[in-house]
Amino acid sequence: MARTVGQFLGDALGGASVVVKNEPGAGGQIGFTDVATAKPDGYTLGTFNLPAALALTYDRPAAYTADSFTYLANFVEDPNTVVVSKSSPYDTLAALMADAKANPEAVTMGLASLGGNDHFAALMMGQASGAFTLVPFKGAALARTALIGGHVAAGTMTLSQTVGFEDQLKVLAVLAKDRSSFAPNVPTAKELGYDIEMSSLRGIVAPAGLDPAVSAKLLAALAAVNANAEFQKKMAEQGNPMNYIAGDAFATVAKAQSEVAKGIWETTPWK
Amino acid sequence: MYLDLLHALPHVLSLTNFLAVTIGVVAGIVVGALPGLSATMAISVLVPFTFGLEPLVALGLMAGIYNGAMYGGAIPAVLLRIPGTPAAVATTFDGYPMAQKGEGGFALQVAVVSSSIGGIASAFALMLLAPPLSKLTLLFGPAEVFWIAVFAMCSIIFMLGGNVVKGLISACFGVFVSVVGSDPIFGNDRYTFGYLELLDGINIVILLVGLYALPPVLDLLESPLKTDTANENLGTEPIWRTLPRMMRFWKTWLRGSLIGIWIGILPGAGGSMAAFMSYNEARRASKTPESWGHGEPEGVAAAEVANNADTASALIPALTLGIPGTSVAAVMLGGLLIHGLQPGPMLFRENPDIVFGFMWQFLFGAILLLFLGGSLATNSFAKLLKLPRPLLGSVIIVLMVIGVYSIHGRMFDVYLMLGFGAVGYVMDKLKFPLPPVVLGLILGAFAEENLRLSLRIGRGDWGILFANHTSQVLVALTIAVVFGPSLKRRYWDNRKSGAQG
Structure with a gap:
């Protein structure tokens, strides 16, 4: 930039x-x-x-x-998103959050390093349901690879980092006030009942x-x-x-x- | 996935990229021909300078140098019995006797044709094997990557030959260097002593330049070379007349290529091991083993085809898993990283033009070698070997300092590099192997990060490290590498004493 x-x-x-x-x-x-x-x-x-x-x-x-x-x-x-692999059993944000609530810390969430927007997004999501086990990779690319390979259950990364991986990833929600013009079909967390922005x-x-x-x-x-x-x-x-x-x-x-x-x-x- | 390979072709054929490969090959031949200067060193001096270049131009230069240097080493090996690179040691066995008989020109032609063939075979191996392997890498999560790192580290320590304890000490030094900086999970500072410059850890290029480039230069300055060539007359004939005489080497070429490719893929072994193995196998298969060592051209062919056949194949594990097969591949990995190209399956998906372009560059480098190498194998070129050493040494040191300074634009890194140079010099003199240090730095960080990630995924349960088949296979391989050599020795000794008794 x-x-x-x-x-x-x-x-x-x-x-x-x-x-x-x-x-x-x-x-x-x-x-x-x-x-x-x-x-x-x-x-x-x-x-x-x-x-x-x-x-x-x-x-x-x-x-x-x-x-x-x-x-x-x-x-x-660049808003954060909640993503899962295409082959994941979670089809909606609600399903993911319900599982996290029922089994705190059992759901792993990949992200890029602690102390940044990914980390804060994951913590806020955890507060809204049950805590996730955070797995901080060195950079979004590695987190995304592990997510696609099924080594972590879910992940959070910014919207631009999911672009180009539409065949491998399901973006469940975007953590912004409004839907993004880059992914108009992805609902915001707010629409789904979770007031989280990051x-x-x-x-x-x-x-x-x-x-x-x-x-x-x-x-x-x-x-x-x-x-x-x-x-x-x-x-x-x-x-x-x-x-x-x-x-x-x-x-x-x-x-x-x-x-x-x-x-x-x-x-x-x-x- | 092979479609991407074709898509990348036009990029490689653009003028600048092609020029980069050409310049690289010529530079590689020169560097390889100068004793003491290796491909690893040339590329590590070059890497910091490639920041501002397009990635493909930078990679083309590297691919060219790698190919060129592997042949260049043969020139002084044949003419002076001084291997220009470690990989050319086996070339001296028959190359130098040929030069003494006045067949130096033919020996160099055999070397260049064999090198080129080895390089082409290796480039094809890289093109065909890397894409399917890269798909496989999605199977590798943190636990599996941890085991890969452990396996690679064990194999380089135990298979490098020489002293295992010294190898271990070298590796530990590398792992220690990898610990400096903020820790991979929480970002706590370790051994930074308050310097922000150390917070990101020690850049691999700084270590490489210090460790690999400084000691040989000091060596160069220590020992003025005596250049009393046995036979000034090379007896060069035009290549179209000598080429038919080489056709009988086809079996050796095939065998040497396969050996070189295989050795290249294995982490730890390098061009010199490939050349030795190929030479031995070729002599064993020869009908006239008694002529070997007395100027048998097939010996030159065997050594040279193998030490070029491991070039591109050494990049197969480097590009797909991030594990360098040789120290040159380790340096190239550093070159990829500074251009923001993270090795692994994503590399093939996100930057297909660059990865596949890089493979094409290896192929073109090998083909160009045939023409450029052929025309350089002349009397006038042999005179280059008589350049004054102090001049050469000081130019390289200046280049190293500028290169390292330009990484982040700070003197701190230069002092760090000189410090590593001093360590490397002492280690070199005490015969501590250097490759484990580099792998220790790369793989140590890799192992730590992935061990801790997998323990987080498993929520502290160590069982996650053995939870699936990929991990179990890797554990078995690691055990085989660690205990294999000593068990084999014991078995052999038993059989020998059994035969005696």
Whole structure:
């Protein structure tokens, strides 16, 4: 996402050059820390993914908190889903949840790593029925392979991670407010009687303490990027479900996500 | 599934991808020809540089180098009796005597034709065997993958030959390195000492470059090579005149190819073992075993066909299960991973153009070898072997440092690489085998993660590890590998003493 936004942001800022620097490592913590501690002059921006970026501030020492950033704009919101293998006996969310309720911890649920949206989604599902036995794989691809091979009974992953596997997977529900345009036939959990929403958000942030004039300029440029039809087309090609949330509204979402993570960490710490 | 194979063909034939294979083959021949520089090392130096490239271009370079180097090693083996790569040791047996008789040119031609045939056979094995095997891998859940890791680790320690205790120590070192970083389930920090750089664990490429590239370079600098070629005249004849004389090797080629493919698939064994086995079998089958070792061209054919036949086949377990058959395959696995290509059945489904393209590149690399290798086997090329060693060594060290720095753009990794280099140098001198370290790092992490996942699935019940047939077969294989060699020795000793008494 960073590269696609960067590509269009330069033009939106009137021909400025945007350099995208990869800073991989420690689940993004190295990059997040660099952005949080950079000079708030508007020349250093960073990508940000929720809830993981803020969830990790609870489970390990981090040099930033939710207040270390100026929240500019969120672009992508990829909702979590509940999936089972095509050959699974569970045909509906209700069947899966009923079994989990009758036999707590007997149903295994594959997911990609603890402390992220997959984990929180699985815990919320467990609270709504009976607890699942969580099996955190190293990445969604491995979780999906194990699910297809029948080594775990169910799984949760984001909607975009199920695309292309329609022949092997049954998506039982999507954990979002509304049905997704990527899978209009899949019901939301809410329709099925479970009020659970969880997703992975990806947006752009700057260090805290940004001059309001600078942040207004950046916000205008990011809004222009979002309005660009070519940008939207590119993001759709890459399989990104979009949800543009700008400025204060994004900050509110981030704070709320941070509180969700905090609440989960306090009641069911994962390490 | 074979349809995907055809779909991938146009991608491979694009100019850049084809160029990559060609450059790779030439570079491989040069690297292989220079004693001390192996394919493993060349590829591990190259891997960090391929970040910015398209995956197929990067893989094409690697496939080319692998094929080229396996033949390149034969050049100094024939001309100087110095195997350019470990796999070319068996080539010296008959290649060098041929050069002394003034048949060096013919020896190199036999080597290049045999290498090419071995490579082609191996590429076909990869194309035909990997797709069905990849379907089978859905059977492998965490418990089964755990046993695969244990089996692979045991087989490399016990079948590598040499000292089992030293092999075990090497493997343990590798497993220890795999422990560094956050743990695979809960993300607790282990041995990171507060460095965020260590949180993701130690990148396999850093270990590989340090371990495999630094010690040989230091070796190179330590011992200035004396290049007193016995016979400067190669006596090269045009290849169309020599080719008919090689046709009588067809049985050796067939046998050597099969041996090479089989050895390649087995984890732990490598090109040198394939070459030795093929050479021995060919001599046993020969009508004139007494001429072997005194310049028998069939000996060169046997060794060279086998050490190229294990190239592509070593990638069969690597691509389908993530278990590298040889150390070169281990490095290539690292190359795949940095391009975000996770080995396993999903690789075939998600990136068919890349996986199948990679297979085609192996085939083209082997065919190109015939032409490029043939034209390089000349007097002028032999002079390259006389490059000043210090120059060569320092260029490679600079490349290594740049390469490792470019992985994450930080000096931390460079220091780490130099540290591993020092460890590797000491281990090399004390004759500790290096492949178990690499496999320990890859498989140790693999084993831990999958053991803990399967115990979570089984909710703490260890019985889950033996719950199905796939697991039970793997346990049996592991036991056979661990106890097989010592039982066989005892049985043989008994029979021998029985015969005496």
